[in-house]
Amino acid sequence: MPLVAHNELPTFSRLASEGHTVLSKSRATKQDIRELHIGLLNMMPDAALSATENQFIRLVGNCNQIAQFYVYPFTLPELVRGDKAKKHISEHYFTFEQLKKLGLDALIVTGANIQQPYLTEEPFWHPLTVVMEWAQNNVASTLCSCLATHAIVKQIYNIDRIPLNQKRWGVYSHRIIQPKHPIMRNINTRFDVPHSRYNEINRDQLEKAGLTVLAESDDAGVHMAVSPDQIRAVYFQGHPEYDFNSLLKEYKREVIRFQLDEISEPPLFPDNYFPEEAKKIADTYINEIIRSKNTKNSDAIFPEDQLNSFVDNTWGDTGKAIFNNWLGLVYSLTSHDRLKQYMEGIDKENPLGILK
Numbered sequence: 528m529p530l531v532a533h534n535e536l537p538t539f540s541r542l543a544s545e546g547h548t549v550l551s552k553s554r555a556t557k558q559d560i561r562e563l564h565i566g567l568l569n570m571m572p573d574a575a576l577s578a579t580e581n582q583f584i585r586l587v588g589n590c591n592q593i594a595q596f597y598v599y600p601f602t603l604p605e606l607v608r609g610d611k612a613k614k615h616i617s618e619h620y621f622t623f624e625q626l627k628k629l630g631l632d633a634l635i636v637t638g639a640n641i642q643q644p645y646l647t648e649e650p651f652w653h654p655l656t657v658v659m660e661w662a663q664n665n666v667a668s669t670l671c672s673c674l675a676t677h678a679i680v681k682q683i684y685n686i687d688r689i690p691l692n693q694k695r696w697g698v699y700s701h702r703i704i705q706p707k708h709p710i711m712r713n714i715n716t717r718f719d720v721p722h723s724r725y726n727e728i729n730r731d732q733l734e735k736a737g738l739t740v741l742a743e744s745d746d747a748g749v750h751m752a753v754s755p756d757q758i759r760a761v762y763f764q765g766h767p768e769y770d771f772n773s774l775l776k777e778y779k780r781e782v783i784r785f786q787l788d789e790i791s792e793p794p795l796f797p798d799n800y801f802p803e804e805a806k807k808i809a810d811t812y813i814n815e816i817i818r819s820k821n822t823k824n825s826d827a828i829f830p831e832d833q834l835n836s837f838v839d840n841t842w843g844d845t846g847k848a849i850f851n852n853w854l855g856l857v858y859s860l861t862s863h864d865r866l867k868q869y870m871e872g873i874d875k876e877n878p879l880g881i882l883k
Contacts, residue, residue, distance in 0.1 A: 530588040536619040570639035573612040582768035605650040638674035667860040676762040684736040688726040696723040697798025699747035718845040720765035767846030805837035
């Protein structure tokens with residue numbers, strides 16, 4: 528499915544430079560190919576705003592169904608932004624009101640940074656509720672990422688996430704729980720996914736609320752689940768959208784926090800991510816930080832380039848395949864007759880006959 532560069536969002540140019548098929552709006556209008564319109568609610572903080580839009584739009588553009596993709600990034604005005612991010616949003620993002628008028632086939636909701644002790648106290652809580660209430664009646668499917676999953680299952684099912692003893696981050700092996708579900712079609716029975724979070728929702732909580740778990744890790748817990756109707760909402764706790772070095776950049780941020788005395792201990796390594804040689808390089812830098820705290824003098828620079836050469840992406844192909852399957856279902860649901868049946872509630876508990 529080619530992406531359509533329908534505005535000047537820099538992500539379209541970046542993806543084109545990477546070799547992705549990106550059509551200009553004028554070129555797209557000349558082709559007799561069906562369109563799918565997808566909203567991307569980007570709630571990530573300023574530092575990750577552009578990277579996150581790039582990651583999710585790349586996953587959409589990697590799909591291979593015969594359609595043109597129009598992706599519309601938007602955010603919530605209640606989120607605090609700096610001047611640079613405000614300018615980017617003003618120039619390239621849409622408003623929720625604009626997208627309600629336009630209409631969407633599907634919606635992707637990213638994670639967000641948490642500042643308050645309870646999700647219900649976050650500035651995004653009420654506006655996210657408004658968006659989700661609209662989406663439940665107006666789009667075929669919503670895909671939720673990490674924190675968005677925690678917030679939305681709290682809103683809909685009153686499921687409270689459980690704090691972990693320590694941050695769960697790294698790359699973990701998962702197994703498919705429901706291999707017959709169309710979203711898991713042609714997916715390896717075991718596959719890797721990165722995780723990065725301080726809280727979780729477990730399988731028992733989800734299944735008691737009527738959701739279906741699709742993929743789970745012995746070490747990281749549930750990665751994927753779907754709403755009781757099997758398609759209206761898809762929930763991720765992991766991050767299949769991550770770049771190969773996303774966890775490295777996150778590790779760097781934590782090391783800098785330690786260097787600045789924002790945290791008292793150096794961060795643990797992400798699980799199953801750094802090989803031993805990379806760990807030795809990172810340990811050398813950590814020891815230099817500790818030494819410099821005593822001497823108040825250090826010229827050491829975080830060895831990001833060195834560490835980059837040691838990290839791998841072992842999850843990207845599976846992420847692409849899952850997105851392809853999800854958008855294939857959206858494509859099927861948004862045919863006129865099927866969408867009419869779906870929205871009117873015919874066979875609403877299982878509109879595609881999934882798992883029958």
